[in-house]
Amino acid sequence: MSEIEGFILAGGASSRMGRDKSALALGGATFVERARRALSSIAPRVSVVSAREDQGDFGLPLVRDEYLGAGALGGLHAALAACRAPWAAVVSCDLPFATPELFARLASLASEGFDAVAPTQPDGRPQPLCALYGARASLAAARRLLDAGELRPRVLLRELRTRRVAFAELSDLPRAELFFTNVNTPEEYEQAKARMKAEG
Numbered sequence: 001m002s003e004i005e006g007f008i009l010a011g012g013a014s015s016r017m018g019r020d021k022s023a024l025a026l027g028g029a030t031f032v033e034r035a036r037r038a039l040s041s042i043a044p045r046v047s048v049v050s051a052r053e054d055q056g057d058f059g060l061p062l063v064r065d066e067y068l069g070a071g072a073l074g075g076l077h078a079a080l081a082a083c084r085a086p087w088a089a090v091v092s093c094d095l096p097f098a099t100p101e102l103f104a105r106l107a108s109l110a111s112e113g114f115d116a117v118a119p120t121q122p123d124g125r126p127q128p129l130c131a132l133y134g135a136r137a138s139l140a141a142a143r144r145l146l147d148a149g150e151l152r153p154r155v156l157l158r159e160l161r162t163r164r165v166a167f168a169e170l171s172d173l174p175r176a177e178l179f180f181t182n183v184n185t186p187e188e189y190e191q192a193k194a195r196m197k198a199e200g
Helices: 031-040 071-082 100-108 135-147 153-159 186-199
Strands: 004-009 046-050 062-064 087-092 116-119 130-134 162-165
Touching (some): 004 031, 004 071, 031 046, 031 100, 046 071, 062 071, 071 087, 071 135, 071 153, 087 100, 087 135, 100 116, 100 130, 130 135, 135 153
Parallel strands (some): 004 046, 046 062, 116 162
Antiparallel strands (some): 087 130, 116 130
């Protein structure tokens, strides 16, 4: 869909992992490669967003954070500022189980009546780092929040006309129970690899 551009948030400090998460491999592909596959189902152009000076070369366009030290919301802002399509599809690289089917479902729910399409995790919390954003409205809102010192991505969803996608609307998709598995520590990484091995 040419109306959507994809962005992989890969600029975190990885302090809990102890090494760059974006370069970790799962199922024979790095976290960034897995994210690119998921986004490419709906976005012909996919970029990596990072403020890291040592960010690896993944063969994708690189977008730099404008708000340094602003965490994930700073990365979202950078993606939205770089987006040239009406919609930006965004995924954090530490959500390696996001799939093309997930993003195709989210894209099917995007419409002019909303500024964002965000899934809800099984625990009932919205997931702003695996979502679609209307670029123009979302960029303005992200900039307002950052200028006010607000760094929580979930607050951005509250500022927008957000289509909240209940997990029940996604649960029929393959491996839906893993979509929002966050891999931030060595222990979580080992658990993720064990899941992949168990499922073949």
